[in-house]
Amino acid sequence: MITKTIFLGLLALSWCGAAFPGVGLAQDRGLIIREPMPQKVDVNQRTALVIGNSAYDATPLRNPVNDARSISSALRDLGFDVVEKENLTQKDMKREIQAFGAKLQKGGVGLFYFAGHGMQVNGRNYLIPVGARIEHEKQVEYEAVDMGAVLSEMDYARNPMNIVILDACRDNPFARSFRSSAQGLAAVNAPGGTLIAYATAPGSVASDGPGENGIYTGELIQTLRTPGLRIEDVFKQVRSVVRQVTDGKQIPWESSSLEGDFYFAGVPGDAGGATTTVASQRPLAASSPETMLTRGSDPAARSPKTWKEPVTGMEFVWVPGGCFQMGSSDSEAGRDTDEGPVHQVCLDGFWMGRTEVTNGEYRKFQRNHNSKDYNGVSLNGDDQPAVYVSWEEVQSFMKWLMDQNGGQYSFRLPTEAEWEYACRAGSEGSRYWGDDPNQACTYENVADLTGKRKWGWDDIHSCDDSYVATAPVGRFQPNAYGLRDMLGNVAEWCQDTYKSDAYARHWLNNPINTEASGPEAHRVIRGGSWHSKPAESRCALRASGLPAGRNDDLGFRVVRQP
Known part of the structure; x- marks a missing residue:
C-alpha cells in the first residue's frame, strides 16, 4: 500500500x-512579388x-x-x-x-x-x-x-x-x-x-x-x-x-x-x-502574429551525457555530483512535516534512467508482467511505465539486470537523497520548473483538466496534459539534467527505509536510511503520478509503501553505479 x-x-x-x-505560387499567376x-x-x-x-x-x-x-x-x-x-x-x-x-x-x-x-x-x-x-x-x-x-x-x-x-x-x-x-x-x-x-x-x-x-x-x-x-x-x-x-x-x-x-x-x-x-512573403501583406515554444531549453537538458543499457535498451543520463538543500521550508505550499528539517546533502555523481522503466523493458525480465488497466483504460502498453511492481520485485529485476550485463555494472534504486537531487536538477523552487503547479502539463502527466473531464476529479492542476492515465514515457519536457517524468506519470520506489524523522539522522555525504529493513518496514516512494494533486507534484514530497505493495500509480527507475 x-x-x-x-x-x-x-x-x-x-x-x-x-x-x-x-495550388500555384504567386509567381505562377503573374503577380508582382515585392522584396520581403x-x-x-x-x-x-x-x-x-x-x-x-x-x-x-x-x-x-x-x-x-x-x-x-x-x-x-x-x-x-x-x-x-x-x-x-x-x-x-x-x-x-x-x-x-x-x-x-x-x-x-x-x-x-x-x-x-x-x-x-x-x-x-x-x-x-x-x-x-x-x-x-x-x-x-x-x-x-x-x-x-x-x-x-x-x-x-x-x-x-x-x-x-x-x-x-x-x-x-x-x-x-x-x-x-x-x-x-x-x-x-x-x-x-x-x-x-x-x-x-x-x-x-x-x-x-x-x-x-x-x-x-x-x-x-x-x-x-x-x-x-x-x-x-x-x-x-x-x-x-x-x-x-x-x-x-x-x-x-x-x-x-x-x-x-x-x-x-x-x-x-x-x-x-x-x-x-x-x-x-x-x-512577409506575400504581396500587400498586412500583419501576422508570432508565437513560440521551447522544450528543454536548458543546455544540460539538450545534451546530457548518456549511456544505453544493451539488454533492455534503457537510456541513462549522467547526473553530476554536488551539494544541495534537501527538504522543504515551512512556507512551501502543500508541505508535510516529514519533509524537514531542510539540510545540506552532498552526493557523488551517478547514472540514472532517463525515464521510468517501461512495460516493454520490464518484460525482458518478466515476460508475462501485466500492468492491467484503470477503469478500462490500458496501463499495459510497451512504452507506458511498468506499474503493479513491488519493491521486492524491483530488487530481483536489479539482480537480473546485473547478471545480464555479466556483472560489469551494478544496478539499484536511487536513494531518497539522489532522487530529490536529480528531480531538482539545480533549481530552488518546489518543482524543477518553479513554484506554479498550473505549469505542470508542459512537464508532467498529472491530475488535470483531462482527468476532470474523464473521471470527475476536483483537486487538479488547471492545465491539460491530454492523458487520462499513464502516458508513454518521455512525452514531456525534461528537467535540466535531461530526466523526464520525475513529478508525474507514476510515483517511484527508492532504496531507503522510510522514517518520518529520517532527515534528523542524515549525514552529509551520500546519506541513506536502512534502519528496520524487514518485510514490515515501509520503503520510500518519491514523485507525483498521473492522478497527483497539485500539492503532490513537488520534489520534496515523501511517501511510503510496504515492500510487497503494488499500485496502478507506482513504478520505478534505475540507477547504475559508476
Missing part, C-alpha cells in the same frame, strides 16, 4: 507524397480552424475528435481565436473552410488543423468528410474535400503567415477498391509564407495511437505549450520524439517557405504580448 497517494483518417498533415496541383520586408506583427491576431473527423461509417477512428479538442485547447491558451468542429460532412467542411478564409483576410497568422482520414489520388490530396460514399478512386473528388481548397483560401487572403497541420495519413479505408497502391498523402511545396506539417513522411501512414490522442498530435500538444522555440524547432522536437517512440516507423515531415521567425508562446526573453518581426 502507499501511505500517501501521492477521415477516415489519413490527415494531420502528414506528408504522404506528391504536389497539390492547382520585416514587419511588426500583432501577436494577438491569430486565427485557427480545427477539424476532427472520427465517426466514419465503415472505418471509424478513435482519436481525431480527441486530437481536435486537445489541440484547440492548446491553441486557445496561446491566444488563437479557434473554431473547432467535429465529424463534419463535405458540405459543412467546405462552409467552414470558406468562413476561415474570410477571417484570414483581416491579416495575422492563420492555422488549419485536420485529423481524420485523408488520401492521395493522382497526386492530389483529399480530406475525407464524415458520410463520404466512395467506392472507387473517381468518386473521391466528388465526395471528399480537396486540400488545395484550404491553401487557395489562405493564398487569396494574402495574410502574411499560415500554418497547416495534417494528422491524416492513416491506412486508406478504400484501398481494396482502388487501382492505385499509393499510401498516405502526397508531398506539396508550401506556398509563400506557409508551413505545412505532416504527421508522417510522404507516401507513409501514421498511427492513430493507443492513448486518448494520436502519437503525433499528443506530442505536438505538449511542445506547443512551451515558450521560446521557433516554429521550425517545435516541429523538429516533435519529429524526434515521434520517431523514437515508434521505433522509426513514423517520421513527421514539414514543407516550409517561411523566412522570418515565428513563436507559438512568446519570443525568447519576452513575457508575452509584445510584437515581433516576421518577414
Whole structure:
C-alpha cells in the first residue's frame, strides 16, 4: 500500500507524397512579388480552424475528435481565436473552410488543423468528410474535400503567415477498391509564407495511437505549450520524439517557405504580448502574429551525457555530483512535516534512467508482467511505465539486470537523497520548473483538466496534459539534467527505509536510511503520478509503501553505479 497517494483518417498533415496541383505560387499567376520586408506583427491576431473527423461509417477512428479538442485547447491558451468542429460532412467542411478564409483576410497568422482520414489520388490530396460514399478512386473528388481548397483560401487572403497541420495519413479505408497502391498523402511545396506539417513522411501512414490522442498530435500538444522555440524547432522536437517512440516507423515531415521567425508562446526573453518581426512573403501583406515554444531549453537538458543499457535498451543520463538543500521550508505550499528539517546533502555523481522503466523493458525480465488497466483504460502498453511492481520485485529485476550485463555494472534504486537531487536538477523552487503547479502539463502527466473531464476529479492542476492515465514515457519536457517524468506519470520506489524523522539522522555525504529493513518496514516512494494533486507534484514530497505493495500509480527507475 502507499501511505500517501501521492477521415477516415489519413490527415494531420502528414506528408504522404506528391504536389497539390492547382495550388500555384504567386509567381505562377503573374503577380508582382515585392522584396520581403520585416514587419511588426500583432501577436494577438491569430486565427485557427480545427477539424476532427472520427465517426466514419465503415472505418471509424478513435482519436481525431480527441486530437481536435486537445489541440484547440492548446491553441486557445496561446491566444488563437479557434473554431473547432467535429465529424463534419463535405458540405459543412467546405462552409467552414470558406468562413476561415474570410477571417484570414483581416491579416495575422492563420492555422488549419485536420485529423481524420485523408488520401492521395493522382497526386492530389483529399480530406475525407464524415458520410463520404466512395467506392472507387473517381468518386473521391466528388465526395471528399480537396486540400488545395484550404491553401487557395489562405493564398487569396494574402495574410502574411499560415500554418497547416495534417494528422491524416492513416491506412486508406478504400484501398481494396482502388487501382492505385499509393499510401498516405502526397508531398506539396508550401506556398509563400506557409508551413505545412505532416504527421508522417510522404507516401507513409501514421498511427492513430493507443492513448486518448494520436502519437503525433499528443506530442505536438505538449511542445506547443512551451515558450521560446521557433516554429521550425517545435516541429523538429516533435519529429524526434515521434520517431523514437515508434521505433522509426513514423517520421513527421514539414514543407516550409517561411523566412522570418515565428513563436507559438512568446519570443525568447519576452513575457508575452509584445510584437515581433516576421518577414512577409506575400504581396500587400498586412500583419501576422508570432508565437513560440521551447522544450528543454536548458543546455544540460539538450545534451546530457548518456549511456544505453544493451539488454533492455534503457537510456541513462549522467547526473553530476554536488551539494544541495534537501527538504522543504515551512512556507512551501502543500508541505508535510516529514519533509524537514531542510539540510545540506552532498552526493557523488551517478547514472540514472532517463525515464521510468517501461512495460516493454520490464518484460525482458518478466515476460508475462501485466500492468492491467484503470477503469478500462490500458496501463499495459510497451512504452507506458511498468506499474503493479513491488519493491521486492524491483530488487530481483536489479539482480537480473546485473547478471545480464555479466556483472560489469551494478544496478539499484536511487536513494531518497539522489532522487530529490536529480528531480531538482539545480533549481530552488518546489518543482524543477518553479513554484506554479498550473505549469505542470508542459512537464508532467498529472491530475488535470483531462482527468476532470474523464473521471470527475476536483483537486487538479488547471492545465491539460491530454492523458487520462499513464502516458508513454518521455512525452514531456525534461528537467535540466535531461530526466523526464520525475513529478508525474507514476510515483517511484527508492532504496531507503522510510522514517518520518529520517532527515534528523542524515549525514552529509551520500546519506541513506536502512534502519528496520524487514518485510514490515515501509520503503520510500518519491514523485507525483498521473492522478497527483497539485500539492503532490513537488520534489520534496515523501511517501511510503510496504515492500510487497503494488499500485496502478507506482513504478520505478534505475540507477547504475559508476
